[in-house]
Amino acid sequence: MKNPDRTPVNGTQDPQAEPVVRLGCVSRVYGGAKNRVTALDDVSIGLERGTFTAVMGPSGSGKSTFLHCAAGLDRPTSGAVHLDGVDLASLREKALTTFRRERIGFVFQAFNLMPALNVVDNITLPLRLAGTRPEKGVVDEVLEQVGLSGKRRSRPGELSGGQQQRVALARALVTRPAVIFGDEPTGALDTRTAAEVLTLLRQSVDVAGQTIVMVTHDPVAAAYADRVVFLADGRLIGALDRPSVEQVTEQMQQLGTWSESFALRQSGDGVRR
Numbered sequence: 001m002k003n004p005d006r007t008p009v010n011g012t013q014d015p016q017a018e019p020v021v022r023l024g025c026v027s028r029v030y031g032g033a034k035n036r037v038t039a040l041d042d043v044s045i046g047l048e049r050g051t052f053t054a055v056m057g058p059s060g061s062g063k064s065t066f067l068h069c070a071a072g073l074d075r076p077t078s079g080a081v082h083l084d085g086v087d088l089a090s091l092r093e094k095a096l097t098t099f100r101r102e103r104i105g106f107v108f109q110a111f112n113l114m115p116a117l118n119v120v121d122n123i124t125l126p127l128r129l130a131g132t133r134p135e136k137g138v139v140d141e142v143l144e145q146v147g148l149s150g151k152r153r154s155r156p157g158e159l160s161g162g163q164q165q166r167v168a169l170a171r172a173l174v175t176r177p178a179v180i181f182g183d184e185p186t187g188a189l190d191t192r193t194a195a196e197v198l199t200l201l202r203q204s205v206d207v208a209g210q211t212i213v214m215v216t217h218d219p220v221a222a223a224y225a226d227r228v229v230f231l232a233d234g235r236l237i238g239a240l241d242r243p244s245v246e247q248v249t250e251q252m253q254q255l256g257t258w259s260e261s262f263a264l265r266q267s268g269d270g271v272r273r
């Protein structure tokens with residue numbers, strides 16, 4: 001596997017060529033002296049604009065913590081996160097909330113739609129909360145992009161799981177965010193529907209130049225990405241470019257074994273508990 005940190009050593013003059021997300025020596029420690037957990041351990045990585053990155057690793061390896069720190073949902077204990085050229089540590093809570101709303105899109109496993117609102121109102125809700133309106137034609141564009149032009153007035157309860165996730169994707173796309181973060185966005189979908197949503201994510205990168213960062217447990221989902229980065233025990237341990245399902249599966253199997261032996265070493269006596 002390759003070194004996951006692609007940040008150029010000497011920097012570059014073109015701001016578009018700068019990584020849109022940059023983590024520098026990021027650590028996140030939870031708990032106190034007695035129950036201290038290092039969820040992220042000195043992670044450095046640059047994610048380039050217009051790319052699709054999948055984040056994988058065994059359970060508890062720090063994937064959600066990585067996503068939360070990278071997206072400004074959580075603050076690192078040490079290290080720096082830059083997103084779209086902004087040092088997130090420089091933003092106070094209110095400014096960070098506004099920044100997230102305007103510059104970042106989120107797609108979660110649970111679709112998090114408002115059941116009483118129709119599709120268009122769900123899509124425009126974040127903008128209305130921010131006191132703005134979408135640019136003219138943008139709602140139609142994103143509805144077309146996710147294949148829901150005929151469902152403008154439907155409520156979430158009238159839509160399939162895949163359609164609901166496409167509404168959530170449209171809601172993430174409508175602000176034209178610098179980055180969309182996905183936390184297991186296809187985790188609640190059947191294989192065929194998941195493939196449809198992943199294809200839409202892929203198209204938003206290929207056609208619209210969207211940047212996507214997605215946490216997943218699923219090697220099939222990860223294989224839609226340009227790059228898979230692997231975490232183990234809070235550390236970034238490698239990456240695969242243009243990964244195949246087989247390569248990702250093999251890597252995850254190796255990581256599973258590695259994690260198990262790490263846990264045994266940590267337990268001191270090698271006895272499985």
Ligand SMILES: Nc1ncnc2c1ncn2[C@@H]1O[C@H](COP(=O)(O)OP(=O)(O)OP(=O)(O)O)[C@@H](O)[C@H]1O
Binds near residue numbers: 030037061062064066
């Ligand atoms: N708020 C918290 N307080 C204490 N410990 C936490 C907290 N959040 C996460 N952790 C711990 O940090 C480590 C990393 O957790 P994280 O949720 O980031 O892993 P993950 O790879 O996303 O796991 P999973 O695949 O099971 O969702 C785990 O040991 C977890 O128990």
